[in-house]
Amino acid sequence: MRIPEALQVLLDDGIIDEVRRQLKSGKEASVYVVRCGKEVRCAKVYKDMGTRSFQARAQYQEGRKVRGSRQARAMAKSTSYGRKEQESAWKNTEVDALYQLVAAGVRVPQPFGFFSGVLLMELVTDAQGHSAPRLGEVDLAPEQAREFHAFLIHQVVRMLCVGLIHGDLSEFNVLVGPEGPVIIDLPQAVNAAANNNALAMLQRDVGNITETLGRFAPELLATDYANEMWALFEQGLLLPETPLTGVFVKDESETNVDEIVMAIDEAREEAIRRELARAAALEPDND
Ligand SMILES: Nc1ncnc2c1ncn2[C@@H]1O[C@H](COP(=O)(O)OP(=O)(O)OP(=O)(O)O)[C@@H](O)[C@H]1O
Numbered sequence: 001m002r003i004p005e006a007l008q009v010l011l012d013d014g015i016i017d018e019v020r021r022q023l024k025s026g027k028e029a030s031v032y033v034v035r036c037g038k039e040v041r042c043a044k045v046y047k048d049m050g051t052r053s054f055q056a057r058a059q060y061q062e063g064r065k066v067r068g069s070r071q072a073r074a075m076a077k078s079t080s081y082g083r084k085e086q087e088s089a090w091k092n093t094e095v096d097a098l099y100q101l102v103a104a105g106v107r108v109p110q111p112f113g114f115f116s117g118v119l120l121m122e123l124v125t126d127a128q129g130h131s132a133p134r135l136g137e138v139d140l141a142p143e144q145a146r147e148f149h150a151f152l153i154h155q156v157v158r159m160l161c162v163g164l165i166h167g168d169l170s171e172f173n174v175l176v177g178p179e180g181p182v183i184i185d186l187p188q189a190v191n192a193a194a195n196n197n198a199l200a201m202l203q204r205d206v207g208n209i210t211e212t213l214g215r216f217a218p219e220l221l222a223t224d225y226a227n228e229m230w231a232l233f234e235q236g237l238l239l240p241e242t243p244l245t246g247v248f249v250k251d252e253s254e255t256n257v258d259e260i261v262m263a264i265d266e267a268r269e270e271a272i273r274r275e276l277a278r279a280a281a282l283e284p285d286n287d
């Protein structure tokens with residue numbers, strides 16, 4: 001196996017001791033199994049920015065914090081300095097998100113740092129120690145699918161409670177470890193409060209997970225957790241342990257007024273009908 005330059009740097013610096021094998025070459029990164037001392041870990045090597053589109057990421061970057069205004073201006077102008085800054089902001093988002101999420105109790109791979117374009121993290125394995133399968137690759141009993149769904153919704157809530165939306169959550173970006181699902185692949189994590197597309201991304205994330213698990217437990221398809229948690233989040237009422245129902249009722253006050261008026265009319269008519277029936281029953285028999 002040809003060792004990529006980025007990993008050679010880490011070998012030379014003694015940050016990793018061996019590159020065992022390539023796990024996957026994805027759209028945006030190549031993932032390797034490496035050894036650091038006695039520990040087997042996962043190294044994610046980001047691809048060159050040149051091969052990715054800036055446009056596609058514009059919607060994600062909205063609201064992302066940039067350190068200095070010089071940096072922000074350069075990024076906006078997309079000058080070569082700007083490009084470099086954009087690139088490193090993009091790469092760092094995943095590491096930052098991982099540290100933030102571990103602290104918030106979200107089950108993501110434990111990060112072990114970011115070195116010259118390489119993210120080192122925990123290798124998620126199955127019970128045999130092989131790299132874990134993706135959520136879309138496992139067969140589940142209905143009960144297990146319901147459990148995974150409840151767990152993942154809870155993880156999405158925890159993320160939202162620290163202001164983050166995954167932004168690309170799907171059957172491809174959830175691994176299944178022996179203790180259950182582990183969420184991966186967070187370079188596009190979105191700042192929920194500052195991004196105009198936040199709700200749409202949350203709906204897509206929750207929708208993808210619900211659709212995948214709904215294959216095994218179809219009743220999940222009738223739930224609407226995204227809108228429910230978003231409504232609570234917007235009101236500042238969402239906490240990691242807030243119970244959710246999966247039912248979202250839109251607040252349509254006008255319709256409600258009509259419904260109440262109708263209910264009152266019906267109750268009044270019912271009372272008159274009862275009164276008439278009672279009067280009829282009290283009338284002396286004609287026989
Ligand atoms: N921490 C990890 N432990 C085990 N396997 C991992 C880990 N991180 C990534 N992988 C494997 O590598 C694949 C690619 O990782 P990731 O999704 O982070 O990168 P990506 O380039 O965005 O890929 P894609 O474009 O396919 O989404 C994952 O689907 C998974 O199979």
Ligand SMILES: [Mg+2]
Nearest residue numbers: 026172173185
């Ligand atoms: Mg991925």
